[in-house]
Structures are given as structure tokens and as C-alpha cells.
Amino acid sequence: MNGAPLGFDTTAATPSLPAWTCVTGGNDLWYSYTATNTAGLRVETCGSAYDTGLELFSGSCGALTLISCNDDACALQSALNWSPTNGTTYFIRVGGFASQTGTGTIVLIPSGISPGIPVNIVSNIAGTFLDISTTGTPLNLVDDGEVDIPTTIGNALLAAGVARVGSNGGVRFAGAGTDLGFTNAALPSAAAFNLTSQSLLPFWDDVNTVGGTVGNIYWQETGGRLVIQWEDVGFFGAASEIATFQIQVFPAGGPAFAQYLYQDVTGVRAAGGGSATIGYQAVDGTTHNQFSFNTAGAVSNGTVLSVVPLGPVGVGTSYCGPQPVNTTGSSGTLMGSGSASVAANNLSLNASSLPANQFGFFITSQTQGFTPNPGGSQGNLCLTGTIGRYVAPGQIKNAGASGAFSLALNLTQTPAGPVFVSVMSGQTWNFQAWYRDIGPMGQPWSNFTNGLSVSFVN
DSSP states (O other): BBSSEEEOOTTBBBBBSSSOOOEEEEEEEEEEOOOOOOOOOOHHHTTTTSSSEEEEEEEEEEEEEEEESSSBBBBTTTTTOOOOOTTTTEEEEEEEEEEEEEOEEEEEEESSSSOOOOOOEEOSSSOOOOTTTSSEOOOOOTTEEEEEEEEEOOOOOOOOEEEEEEEEEEEEESOOOOOOOSOOSSSSSSTTEEEEEHHHHHHSSSSSSSTTTTSSEEEEEEEEEEEEEEEEETTEEEEEEEEEEEEOOOOTTTSSSSEEEEEEETTTTTTTTTTEEEEEEETTSSSSSEEEETTTTOOOOOOHHHHHEEESSSEEESSOOSSOOOOTTSSOEEESSSBBBBOOOEEEEEEESSSSTTTEEEESSSSSEEEESSOOOOEEEEEEEEEEEEESTTSSSTTTTTHHHHEEEOOSSSSTTTEOOOOTTEEEEEEEEEEEEOOOOOEEEEEEOEEEEOOBOO
């Protein structure tokens, strides 16, 4: 399976041990590979016909050691990157989210980014602006300047290693382009480092910090993510007009590949993107997503944009967020995946950015509300009325090492107080996750994710 896609079908397979750690798994298949050198490798099921899961092990049959597990890396399919030891045999297991089965392809290739992963840029995922202007490293870039920074944070789209920050509101993650032009353009554009460079562009405009004397650009790895922040930056020829925005890049398992967060972008010059390009450009020069180009009011103060895999993700609308941060330094995030179709009955709730190895569960109601710090919680309850808890056997979850848990819902068994009801087409249900946390003195804390509102259809 080295380099050539290999077809597989798990429908007639059987479940195996050990138990899965990031998905339910279900019927699975096993593959082995013996490394012939130490070059980085990537195994993926991208493009398969169902929601897959992947696990990677070393060791031997009956004495396996888990290296990594992945659920969704490329839409609803999976990918894992690792640095092998020459001569070591690795075992790869393919299964499915919530025990799904189906057909697909698996391929083993050199690791790094997958430039052809199509992405979407959405505004329905909560995020928390992490101000690093007093803790981050200042870059002091001159007009139209760029600089490389090291990063240990990466995911299936954006590789860890080196990121190149451009003063004009963008960051290159792969490719050889060195310059981010001062004149923004529609995507794809050779001026966005170049057409064979992978770029995150939260606010590509003619930004000028004059060597860090008119605002500055900072970077820091904090809260389990890479943050790059343009703080009170000026513009060429308009130094008195300032803007503040940032990029956050998440590791695998985060709420998105990356988020763009805007704190102050409504001045006369910034104009909410009136002369800026906001989007993403891939190394192939064609797999890009342009959120806006020279569009006044495209973003506003408080806007959060998320770069996510293109596919059936982001079901529902986020509300009541972001919540107060937990001990990871970020807010717990709730997303829906699958479908809002009652007939399909395949909606899943996915909570992430949670404290590792803490338990929690999902709650639901047809009525939104707001109760701050219920029962001494650090967070806010965003439901009221008849509230149901998903606490049946198998429904109380543990966040594990990845700080995330998921639940595939059965819409015919929706908790509504002490009873169970069926969700009907035309109804709107609201969801939240409650989870345990540990305070600074070891005391038990709790918190909530954002709320998620889902309007169901036939």
C-alpha cells in the first residue's frame, strides 16, 4: 500500500480488539507496513464513501502500542502523519465513526500537507480571541516585510515546521514563495506568496507596522494552538487607522484547521474588508476558497471565520458562545456533523477543546435560555424549559488525550426530561455539552460548550 491507492470494503468485516480510542470503530480491517527509512509518512482514507476512522500501532499482534487515532481529517475521512523508525513494522486499522461501514481507498504516501484538500470558510463555529499582545514574540516587520517562525502545531491541512508571516495580513505554510504583495488580489493570486504556496489570508491588505512602531505582529503557541496576531496595526499611508485580528491554527482534532478572529476591523481604512482579500490558497494554485475580496463589511468586530474541510460538516448554528475558557486556555466547542434530516437520522454531536481525560455528556431542549454559572459551574447554561440529558449507557463520554468526544444521536430516542421523544421535521432542538474540569487547587470544576441550534427537515 506504499504510494498506490488500495480499495477496501468493511461491510463484511468484523470488529476487533483493542477498543478504539477516537471513534466507535465497528467492523475494521488491518494493514501492516515495515519502514525502510525515517522519512515522514502519511496514511489516509480521503475520498472514501463513508465516515472512516484510522488507528496506527507499533508492537506486535497481542502487544500493540497505540501511536495515534484520527476521525475527521479530510471532510469525514481520516489521515495520520508520523515519523517512522527504520525497520519497524507498523499496523494500520481502518474502521468507521459510530460503527459505520462502507467502501473506500487507503493510501500510504510521504507525509506533509495535503494541498488538494478542498476547504470551506464558515462563520457558524465559536472561537475565542486569545490576546497575545503582552505575551507573544513581536516580529517588528518593516513595510511589506516577511519572516519565518517555527511551529510545532499542525494538522491534515497545515503542516507543522515553519510558517512565513507576511506583514500584509497573511501566513504561508507550504511552498517556496517569499513575498506577500502589498496589493491584494482575487484568489488564486501569484501575489499571495505565489501560486504554488499555501497561504492563510485573514486580512490581506497593505498593512504597515513601520518596524513595530505602529502596532505590531506577535506570535505564540498557547492553549494548544498557534496564534499569530496583528495588534493595532496601521496601513500604508494611513498609520492612524488601525486594525486588530489574528489567526489560530489547531492541531488534529481541533474545531477547525484554522480560525480567523477579528477584534477591531471596522475603522474607515479597514472597513470590514473593504480593500482586503480574506480566504485560503493551496499549493496547487486552484484549490482555494475566497471568502471576500474588497467587500466592505465582510467581517466585523467579533466575527470568527473557520477553515474546515469541504463536506457535510457544520450542521446547525452556534449560539451562546464562546463560553468562559477552561483549563486548556480555550473554550469548549460544540459542532454538529452529518445531517439535519429526520429520515436520515445521522446527526452527530462533536465536542472539542476540552480538558484531557475529563468526562461529560450532552444535553438538549427545544428552548434556548441563559443561566450563568449554574450550580457553581464556570460556564453558562444556554438551555431552559424541558431539558434532557444524554446519560444512558454508553452516552457519558470521556474526552481522552485528544480533549474531545462525540455522540451519534438516535432522533427517535431524544431525552426530554424523564421521557424520550422522537424529533419531528420542522422542529428546532438546541444542544450543549457539559463537562468536568479541574481547578487550580485540584478542586472539581465544570463548564459548558457553546450552544448548537439544529432545525430539522424531512
